Amino acid sequence: MADLRVNFAGIECPNPYWLASGPPTNTYVQVAKAFDLGWGGAVWKTVGEPILNVFSRYGSIDLGPTRMVGFNNIELISDRPIDENLREITDVKKKYPKNAVIVSLMVETNQKSWHDIVRRAQDTGADGLELNFGCPHGMSERGMGAAVGQDPGYTCDIVGWVKEVAKIPVIVKLTPNITDITYVARAAKKGGADAVSLINTINSIVGVDLDTFTPMPNVGGKSSHGGYCGPAVKPIALNMLSATAADPDVGIPISGIGGIATWRDAAEFISLGAGTVQVCTAAMHYGFRIIDDLCDGLSNWMDEKGYRSIEEIRGRAVSKVTKWENLDLNYHLVAVIDQDKCIRCELCWAACEDGAHQAIRRLPREFGGPVVEIIEEACVGCNLCSQVCPVQGCITMQPLPVSEKPVTWKEYQAGKGTLAPRGDAVHTAKWAPHM
Amino acid sequence: MPQSNPVSFSASQGAQLPEPHVTPPLPLTQLEQNFAEIAPPLTRDAALVESSKCLFCHDAPCMIACPTHIDVPSFIKKIATSNLRGSARVILDANPMGHSCARACPVEVLCEGACVLNDRDEEPIKIALLQRYATDYALEKNLRLFEPGPDNGKKIAIVGAGPAGLSCAQDLRRFGYAVTIFDAHPKPGGLNTYGIAEYKMRPPVALAEAKMILDLGVELKSGVTIGKDVRFEELRSKYDAVLIAVGLAATRRLGIPGEDLRGVLDALSFIEHLKTRPYDGTPVGANVVVVGAGNTAIDAVTQAKRLGAKHATIVYRRGPEEMPAYEYEFMLAKKDDCSFRFFTYPKRVIGTSHVTGLECVRSAFGPPGPDGKPTLIEVPDSTHVIECDMLMRATGQGRNAELLQIARVTIQDGKVVSTLPNVFVAGDCASGGAEIVNAAAEGKLAAAQINTALGGQPMTSDRDKLLRA
Numbered sequence: 001m002a003d004l005r006v007n008f009a010g011i012e013c014p015n016p017y018w019l020a021s022g023p024p025t026n027t028y029v030q031v032a033k034a035f036d037l038g039w040g041g042a043v044w045k046t047v048g049e050p051i052l053n054v055f056s057r058y059g060s061i062d063l064g065p066t067r068m069v070g071f072n073n074i075e076l077i078s079d080r081p082i083d084e085n086l087r088e089i090t091d092v093k094k095k096y097p098k099n100a101v102i103v104s105l106m107v108e109t110n111q112k113s114w115h116d117i118v119r120r121a122q123d124t125g126a127d128g129l130e131l132n133f134g135c136p137h138g139m140s141e142r143g144m145g146a147a148v149g150q151d152p153g154y155t156c157d158i159v160g161w162v163k164e165v166a167k168i169p170v171i172v173k174l175t176p177n178i179t180d181i182t183y184v185a186r187a188a189k190k191g192g193a194d195a196v197s198l199i200n201t202i203n204s205i206v207g208v209d210l211d212t213f214t215p216m217p218n219v220g221g222k223s224s225h226g227g228y229c230g231p232a233v234k235p236i237a238l239n240m241l242s243a244t245a246a247d248p249d250v251g252i253p254i255s256g257i258g259g260i261a262t263w264r265d266a267a268e269f270i271s272l273g274a275g276t277v278q279v280c281t282a283a284m285h286y287g288f289r290i291i292d293d294l295c296d297g298l299s300n301w302m303d304e305k306g307y308r309s310i311e312e313i314r315g316r317a318v319s320k321v322t323k324w325e326n327l328d329l330n331y332h333l334v335a336v337i338d339q340d341k342c343i344r345c346e347l348c349w350a351a352c353e354d355g356a357h358q359a360i361r362r363l364p365r366e367f368g369g370p371v372v373e374i375i376e377e378a379c380v381g382c383n384l385c386s387q388v389c390p391v392q393g394c395i396t397m398q399p400l401p402v403s404e405k406p407v408t409w410k411e412y413q414a415g416k417g418t419l420a421p422r423g424d425a426v427h428t429a430k431w432a433p434h435m
Numbered sequence: 436m437p438q439s440n441p442v443s444f445s446a447s448q449g450a451q452l453p454e455p456h457v458t459p460p461l462p463l464t465q466l467e468q469n470f471a472e473i474a475p476p477l478t479r480d481a482a483l484v485e486s487s488k489c490l491f492c493h494d495a496p497c498m499i500a501c502p503t504h505i506d507v508p509s510f511i512k513k514i515a516t517s518n519l520r521g522s523a524r525v526i527l528d529a530n531p532m533g534h535s536c537a538r539a540c541p542v543e544v545l546c547e548g549a550c551v552l553n554d555r556d557e558e559p560i561k562i563a564l565l566q567r568y569a570t571d572y573a574l575e576k577n578l579r580l581f582e583p584g585p586d587n588g589k590k591i592a593i594v595g596a597g598p599a600g601l602s603c604a605q606d607l608r609r610f611g612y613a614v615t616i617f618d619a620h621p622k623p624g625g626l627n628t629y630g631i632a633e634y635k636m637r638p639p640v641a642l643a644e645a646k647m648i649l650d651l652g653v654e655l656k657s658g659v660t661i662g663k664d665v666r667f668e669e670l671r672s673k674y675d676a677v678l679i680a681v682g683l684a685a686t687r688r689l690g691i692p693g694e695d696l697r698g699v700l701d702a703l704s705f706i707e708h709l710k711t712r713p714y715d716g717t718p719v720g721a722n723v724v725v726v727g728a729g730n731t732a733i734d735a736v737t738q739a740k741r742l743g744a745k746h747a748t749i750v751y752r753r754g755p756e757e758m759p760a761y762e763y764e765f766m767l768a769k770k771d772d773c774s775f776r777f778f779t780y781p782k783r784v785i786g787t788s789h790v791t792g793l794e795c796v797r798s799a800f801g802p803p804g805p806d807g808k809p810t811l812i813e814v815p816d817s818t819h820v821i822e823c824d825m826l827m828r829a830t831g832q833g834r835n836a837e838l839l840q841i842a843r844v845t846i847q848d849g850k851v852v853s854t855l856p857n858v859f860v861a862g863d864c865a866s867g868g869a870e871i872v873n874a875a876a877e878g879k880l881a882a883a884q885i886n887t888a889l890g891g892q893p894m895t896s897d898r899d900k901l902l903r904a
Contacts, residue, residue, distance in 0.1 A: 262516040264517070289509075292509060293516055293521065296521040297517075297521055300518055301518070390480070392478075393479075
């Protein structure tokens with residue numbers, strides 16, 4: 001059986017799954033239950049001067065029958081007294097010495113406040129601290145959360161203050177509400193951070209009630225922008241993770257966050273460089289019991305592939321991400337339709353005809369169809385038809401043998417390499433029948 | 436084509452198939468169509484779509500409805516995440532008969548009947564087909580999902596390699612016991628191998644399912660009848676505990692004149708005959724009558740029809756409301772164009788050497804009897820004859836009285852137990868006849884009881900180990 005244990009910036013835990021800071025990690029009862037069920041660690045709901053929350057805090061979007069594909073919230077940090085939070089953190093760490101207990105912190109931007117809260121937080125016996133520089137709603141209006149994470153200078157300064165007194169690893173949680181997340185990741189590193197975690201939630205309005213014209217969540221007829229998360233944000237998180245993991249100027253461990261709901265999501269994050277993964281929305285949707293398949297599925301997959309430890313898969317996909325200019329222009333793909341599997345919905349035709357390169361020929365019903373077939377010389381191998389096809393394995397993308405060696409745009413621009421011949425038809429303007 | 440070899444049946448006593456064939460057998464290709472699986476497996480697409488529809492309920496009603504309490508949402512979620520190995524393990528950990536239950540469970544009155552989607556006026560999740568999808572994967576890939584526990588030096592004898600015996604054996608091996616199963620049949624699986632309607636499950640599946648369990652290091656002694664080939668006392672002296680899981684004995688006789696005429700047989704022998712030969716090797720009458728209206732009666736009447744009987748009729752002394760067969764089974768027989776004669780009471784089998792008809796009277800409900808239920812009375816002047824050239828009894832099986840007596844099996848506090856130390860009872864011989872899934876649950880319970888009786892520690896599952904690493 002694969003070994004799921006990890007050592008993340010010196011923090012050891014039985015598996016890479018941490019509950020992210022949020023409503024699921026608000027109390028001793030919740031975190032203890034999660035550890036009993038098998039979670040590897042938990043980042044406590046952000047501790048700071050207690051706040052007042054509004055009622056009505058979440059909005060979500062559904063996709064067909066699937067609920068909460070995207071989720072947003074306007075809840076602030078913990079509304080519980082600091083002492084109470086810290087006492088429960090102490091108790092939970094004592095009861096679960098093998099699990100990672102991380103305290104998320106957010107206080108006003110001054111050295112004394114940070115020194116004070118860091119000292120108190122590490123007295124709990126917690127394994128690490130996570131500085132919440134990410135929340136994009138509410139707290140940011142008060143100069144905290146994303147307001148800090150959007151400013152590399154502030155970020156570096158505060159991390160510096162924290163490191164002056166911290167005796168346990170310091171993780172900086174980054175906001176995605178910024179043009180290039182690596183700038184802030186570097187600033188965190190410069191300030192002395194032991195690790196970063198990303199992404200926090202994305203600024204969002206999830207929808208508008210067309211009866212009242214009030215966006216969701218509706219707080220007495222008004223709304224506010226909130227932090228977006230859930231399965232829908234995973235691609236954004238993966239991109240920021242990839243950029244940070246590949247940046248030699250960052251070079252510290254990364255805890256991956258953003259839409260992780262299944263073991264497959266987790267494996268993808270780990271392959272792009274995450275040392276641990278944090279989960280919140282999926283636990284809010286289905287409860288802590290999802291840890292069963294998160295561990296079991298990952299372990300079975302690793303066994304099947306022959307990977308013995310998390311470290312063996314971590315970062316394996318990082319070097320596979322490159323700039324566009326380094327991609328091979330001579331890599332030639334065409335779509336192939338398996339007529340035996342085709343159920344004649346013609347979605348591929350509609351997509352290719354109107355949305356891509358008119359590379360599918362269609363025999364209509366009245367002429368013996370419906371039958372669709374790929375016009376190979378017009379196909380640009382874009383993948384669209386295989387992505388709209390509702391039948392697994394019906395449309396596959398197959399590489400064609402190419403006469404020339406690989407050549408990138410960068411090389412081609414520099415006059416190196418030879419471009420393999422391309423059919424005239426792949427240029428839309430020449431092919432389109434109405435032209 | 437005449438049947439050349441005389442046939443003998445373990446479960447029948449003196450009953451015989453019509454011989455030679457009363458009607459010529461249907462062409463083999465037609466028979467193969469007639470016995471095609473009524474619930475073919477899901478494709479990968481269909482399994483992904485179906486598994487994604489499961490709501491993943493907490494404390495799910497489907498799980499509660501299952502006698503083995505398979506964590507249904509968990510195994511379905513694992514299909515959705517392509518963790519098929521994990522999915523199969525969840526199923527077979529809770530229910531070692533997961534393959535056969537996926538095909539033969541009356542799911543509409545169990546898990547699928549309990550699915551919350553029924554309350555949203557939608558079709559329930561296809562739990563049985565998803566269960567089949569995951570467990571088929573385990574068979575295809577020949578997965579070794581469980582490991583035997585470290586040898587604890589204790590030996591257990593199990594009498595009967597049916598669902599209860601095999602389920603018990605799996606858990607006992609996982610606890611670390613040495614297990615020997617004795618079975619009278621040449622092959623393991625019990626009714627799973629010999630008694631499930633062919634269009635629901637084929638013998639190779641039952642045998643493969645049994646093999647997965649036997650491969651944990653269970654010794655199988657086939658063709659051995661306890662009480663005949665081996666004395667029960669010998670088992671007790673050689674083993675630390677004995678489980679009796681022999682199932683039921685022969686079908687009860689009708690107790691009417693003419694029952695020993697040729698062409699009169701019991702339904703289970705007919706089904707066993709069909710399941711152990713090529714489809715054209717089982718003779719069937721042109722007019723088949725089955726007495727009884729339980730699920731075995733339905734299996735017999737539908738399969739007689741599928742073999743080529745022109746008419747296949749159920750004769751039952753009570754009405755459709757009282758019929759023990761499930762609604763689903765009733766509908767199956769209706770779809771196969773079988774007839775039902777309710778409130779019809781057999782009085783005499785007619786024929787000189789071979790059955791030619793069944794003389795019956797009409798019955799009706801009379802005044803309540805001592806148990807408060809209405810008694811059955813004969814309708815005067817209602818004698819009539821139903822013509823038939825094959826008559827099957829499906830009137831319930833009796834218990835194996837001799838063995839149960841030697842094993843001192845009795846009822847205590849409403850439970851069927853043995854009063855002998857370290858002797859346990861499970862499955863149909865304890866329940867009087869139930870579903871595979873009930874037998875599996877009882878077999879697992881027996882394993883836990885044996886383990887407790889012999890002073891073993893409760894078992895930690897693979898899942899616990901994984902999560903507690």
